[in-house]
Amino acid sequence: MQIGAPQAADFVIPSPSWIPFGGPAPPAAVFYYSRDRRGEHPRGHLARWSGVLQADAYGGYDALYQGGRSPGAIHQALCWAHGRRKVFELADIAQAAQRKARGKTAVISPIALEAVRRIDALFDIERAINGKPSAERLTVRQTQSTPLVAELEVWMREQRAKLSRHDPVAKALDYMLTRWPAFTRFLSDGRICLTNNAAERALRGIALGRKAWLFCGSDRGGERAARMFSLIVTAKMNDVDPQAWLADVLARIAEHPASKVDELLPWNWRRPSENLIQAA
Numbered sequence: 001m002q003i004g005a006p007q008a009a010d011f012v013i014p015s016p017s018w019i020p021f022g023g024p025a026p027p028a029a030v031f032y033y034s035r036d037r038r039g040e041h042p043r044g045h046l047a048r049w050s051g052v053l054q055a056d057a058y059g060g061y062d063a064l065y066q067g068g069r070s071p072g073a074i075h076q077a078l079c080w081a082h083g084r085r086k087v088f089e090l091a092d093i094a095q096a097a098q099r100k101a102r103g104k105t106a107v108i109s110p111i112a113l114e115a116v117r118r119i120d121a122l123f124d125i126e127r128a129i130n131g132k133p134s135a136e137r138l139t140v141r142q143t144q145s146t147p148l149v150a151e152l153e154v155w156m157r158e159q160r161a162k163l164s165r166h167d168p169v170a171k172a173l174d175y176m177l178t179r180w181p182a183f184t185r186f187l188s189d190g191r192i193c194l195t196n197n198a199a200e201r202a203l204r205g206i207a208l209g210r211k212a213w214l215f216c217g218s219d220r221g222g223e224r225a226a227r228m229f230s231l232i233v234t235a236k237m238n239d240v241d242p243q244a245w246l247a248d249v250l251a252r253i254a255e256h257p258a259s260k261v262d263e264l265l266p267w268n269w270r271r272p273s274e275n276l277i278q279a280a
Contacts, residue, residue, distance in 0.1 A: 020193045021134045026267035029202055029233040033222035039063060050074055052189065054196045056082045057179060076182040081195035083183060084119045086172035087112040109169050111159050118152050126194045134190030141187050149184055153177075202233045231266075238266040245269055 034041035039060030046053070046064060050072030055061055056079055064074045090112035125144050129137045156173050163170040176183055186192040206229070217225070235242040248271065249264045262268060 020130065020198055021137055021191055022131050023133055026265075027234070027237040029230055029237060031226040031229040031233070033219070033226040035219055035222065046074065052077050052185070052192055054079060054192060054199075056196070057175070075185065076179075077185040077189075077192045078179055078182040079194075079196040080119065080122065080183065080186075081197055081200075083176045084116065084123075086175050087115040087119070087169070090169055090172060091116045111163075111169050112172065115152075115156065115159075115173070118148070118155070121148055122152075122194060136190070138188075138190030141190070146187050149187060153180065202229075205229070235266040240266045240269060244271065 032041075032045040034045075037058075037060060039062070042061055043063055048071060050069070052075045053061065053064060054077040061076070065076045067073070087109075090109040092108075122145055125140065125148075129140050132140075156177055160170060160173045160177060163173075165171075186194055231246070232242040235245050245266060249269070253261075253264065256264060
């Protein structure tokens, strides 16, 4: 999931191209561990937080969006990559050709194909403003994306009215149409991304290592791993080599003044050789 605080500052420090938006504060990632996917875990993790939560439509998050929540509201922002995937699977020409070659039924939906084309136009706009300050992203969205989204909604509702509720295309369209306010929240907030792909990429290492880690460790080990992933991914987000940073910090931290521990954070850290150059 991807989280944006309601008054969060943007960051403008040099950062990798996959960082969604830019501004004056450094980026950071926080990982939490839970042993299963029950909804009580995100409620516990975010109990003292309010802001914008971007994720898929997993039902375990629903309680977070209820009104009257303390300490404040959590606003839902859904991921267009998940929404696009629903129709892309019904418009995948290459997959249909493979099915046909295996002697299986291959059907390409023209409605799904057109939906993908229209959604891809929004992705093209986002690629051009990725990494820009949130105010600039918002301006571009209001002038370029908002008209396309309005046309897309009208078109999708017209096509949906022609389909039975059991049609696979109808189900794909319903996934977005029944949650339209959450899908379109990005149009009014430049900090919100079109997708939560940045968070998905940050989790890729966990997904790749899952089989190797099976039956290894404990809940406490999982919690420690979450802290380590928080440090490693935060370093990457600040364009810092995690291995070099951790090796240097672990070697220095025992004698480093506690009052100056902020100097060792990824966005403030300098290699020892850089410190020598500055001193010279």
